[in-house]
Amino acid sequence: MNARPTPLRVLSRSDLADVPIGPAEVIRAVEEAYLALAAGDSDNPRKLSVAHPDGWSVAYAMLGRDGHRRVVAMKTSYKFDPHHDRSTKRYYTTITLYDDATGMPVAMMDCARVGALRTPAVSALLVRETARPGARSVLLIGTGTQGRNALPHLLAANPQLERLMLYGTHPEGLDAVNRELLHHHPRAELEIVDDPVAAARTADVILATAGPGTKVAIEAEDLQPGATVVLVGYGLAPSTLTAADRVIATSAEQMSLTGTDMAGPDGRLRRVDAELPQILSRRAVGRLGEDERIFVYNSGLVLTDIAVAHALATRAIEQGRGTEVPLWD
Known part of the structure; x- marks a missing residue:
């Protein structure tokens, strides 16, 4: 038994909402997590899931060890969506962090902002490693949480992108994307497009972050030579994968689990040519030729959640935020 009680710091969504952290710092934390995994210093086991047989709910549990930060964490998510x-x-998601150097708990925290920052940072790295030389234009599809955070992170890693196009159907979402962009890049100009297919034909990079209700489904024939398409949510048709010259994923295993809706006419999912951790560690390459059309699948690894969560928790605790709960008294 411990000689003294070990309190647990609980950080709520409001505790974390305005903790300052910039896109470049988030990208750096995520890249460090991938490099540690590629070096064999971290562990990211396959996630566990359970679902209601009628599709009412789904829950996931993910365990990871970040060898770079010496942090062990468990993330859980539960979605109830009967209708x-x-x-x-x-939808509820939490992550609990433990210091693997001292054996002490760090925090249990809401994971909404973690996911909102981690995913666009991963997309930014994927584009950095796969965009063709001379890429200048990007089309963003979707104005939800991921869409609103996409461009600041994308530009932090890809400052050469100068034509920024956005397609969305919700006026408040369009405004939110523009506000977030201008917060980080006051001189940036956002072009709202009415025809996503026409815009796709001129884009070097396409980020598909729309929700499942979108009517947009960009086809392979809509892509120019050398285009990179990144699937985060919805907005791309399966042909962009089946007809791609090269396929990149954060994790081939995760893509095989969650990317089944992108299977080809034969019901099979195209194999992955390279994974992001190996590309970042220079054991593989993202692009082989300038005219290759590259399909990229962005799925989450808990190690990237750990990296961003630890950065946010450290700052929040330094500011005295959260509530200490004597859970193990």
């Missing part, structure tokens, strides 16, 4: 209606949907 596929925003008014009744419930």
Whole structure:
């Protein structure tokens, strides 16, 4: 038994909402996590899941060890969505961090902001490693949480992108994307497009972050030579994968689990040519030729959640945020 009680710091969504952290720092933390995994210093086992047989709910549990930060963490998520209606949907996700150097708990925290920052940072790295030389234009599809955070992170890693196009159907979402962009890049100009297919034909990079209700489905024939398409949510048709010259993923295993809706006419999912951790560690390459059309699948690894969560928790605790709970008294 411990000689003294070990409190647990609980950090709520509001505790974390305005903790300062910039896109470049998030990208650096995520890249460090991938490099540690590629070097064999970290562990990222396959996630566990359970689902209601009628599709009412789904839950995941993910365990990881970040050897770079010496942190062990467990992430859980639960989605209740019986009617596929925003008014009744419930989604909860948490992560609990432990210091693997001292054996002490760091924090248990809401994971909403972690995911909102981690995913666009991963997309930014994927584009950095796969965009053709001379790439200048990007089309962003979707104005939800991921869409709103996409461009600041993308530009932090790819400052050469200068034509920024956005397609969305919600005016408040379009405004939110523009506000977030200008917060980080006051001189940036955002071009709102009405025809996503026409815009796709001129884009070097396409980021598909729309929700499942989108009617947009960019086809392979809509892509120019050398284009990179990144699937985060929805907005791309399966042909962009099946007809791609090269396929990159954060994790081939995760893509095989969660990317089944992108299978070809034969019901099979195209194999992955290279994974991001190996590309970042220079054991593989993202692009082989300038005219290759590259399909990129961005799925989450808990190690990237750990990296961003640890950065946010460290700052929040330094600022005295959160509530200490004597859970193990």
